[in-house]
Structure formats: structure tokens, C-alpha cells
Amino acid sequence: MPRPPLDIGTYGKITRTQLDETTWQAETRYRDHDGTTRKVRARGTTGAKAEAALKKKLVDRNHQAGGDTLTLDSTIGDLCALWLQDVDASGRAQATKDYYRRIVDRTILPGLNEVRLREATTGRIDRFLRAIPKPSTARDARVALKQAFALAARYDAPPVQPCHRRIPATSKPEEAESAHPRRHSDAPAPHLAMAERAARRTQTRLRPRRVYRRHDRNRRPHRRSPRTEVGGHRL
Structure with missing residues (x-):
């Protein structure tokens, strides 16, 4: 039975x-990214x-050949940095x-920095x-993690998306948020959206304004005088 081939980028x-x-x-067999x-x-x-x-030579060879930046052995800290x-x-x-950046540095890294991507299961991320x-910090952390793992999917690093679950309502503030489904989307927090709208308004003010002509309000439309009849004849 022939020996099974090595995976691309492995030795x-x-x-x-x-x-x-x-x-x-020291010698080994290495499968390049062209399959040879x-x-x-x-x-x-x-x-x-x-x-x-x-x-070390194999690592450099992998990077020079366009190897993946992330693997299943990479940490969530590496993923967040990327x-x-x-x-x-x-x-x-x-x-x-x-x-x-503050969400990553103050919330995500203290709890998940050394967790490997192969260990980033849905249950572990959900417990974190x-x-x-x-609740607002947890929601923003979930949005950041979901976007980070979506980036990792481009490198074929995570087996699944561990942040597909929404944070359940367990307190009054979260119950109030459940009445507004749009707040549970993957959009940034409201204050971030306000900052982006302010930036767009600033850009809009910098654009040249169009000149509009004002209508002459003193000009009155011509009115025909009413007709009168004298002796059966119109005047």
C-alpha cells in the first residue's frame, strides 16, 4: 500500500x-505549496x-511560499493582533x-489570550x-470575536465559527434590549455608530455647497379681470 502524501506545508x-x-x-521530506x-x-x-x-529553514520556506499566517495551534492573541x-x-x-483595540486589550486578551484556535469551542467562548x-461590553466583545474569527476563516484556521450564538437576556437591561432586535446585530455599539455618523457629517460639511436660485416672491401672477354683461353684450 503506498504511503499517503504529506499535507501541503508539512514535513x-x-x-x-x-x-x-x-x-x-538533519534531513526531512517537505511538501511544498505546489504539491511536490x-x-x-x-x-x-x-x-x-x-x-x-x-x-527554522522549514518555517522560512513556508512563509516564503505564501504559507498560512494562522493555524489551529495559533492563539486567540495572535488572531486578535492580525x-x-x-x-x-x-x-x-x-x-x-x-x-x-480597547475591547481586545482590556476584555478579550485577559481571558482568552493563550487559548488555541483548536480549543476555541462555542461553549468556551460562550462561558467567557x-x-x-x-452586557454592553459582552456584546461588543462578541462582535469583535466574531469578526476576528471570520478573518481566521480566510486562513482556514478555525474548524467552526464559535461566536454564532447571541448573548441571552439574563438581566433587565438585556430584556430591554430584546425589545429592539437591531441591537443584537453585528453592528458596532451605538456610541461607535454615532462617532461614524459625526465623521460623515464633518466630511459632508467640507464638500462645496450647491448654489440655489431663490424665486422672486414679489412677482404676482397675471389675473384676468372678470367679464360683465351690459344689455346682453359682454364687455
């Missing part, structure tokens, strides 16, 4: 060979150093960018969001 078993008294060589499996070698003064040099770069490059208002005392 097989590493073997060490002592070439002379001061030189070791090639042998990759590296040398060092010891077997451990040769293997370490080989692994997502914030995407947010900074977007056309959102600066207030929205700053607020998302439920533990946030302020």
Missing part, C-alpha cells in the same frame, strides 16, 4: 546523520543544532478603531462572554 520524520566529528546533517515533495537539509555542529536549523491590523487598514472611523459583568 515528515527528521533524521540526523553525523558527517564527521564536527558536522551533523522535496528533501530539505540543514547542518550544524551537533545533531540538535542541525535539527533546529532545519526546522484582526486589529485589518481594522487599522480599513476605512472605519478612528474612534471605532480605538474602541475595538457570560462571565463579563457588563
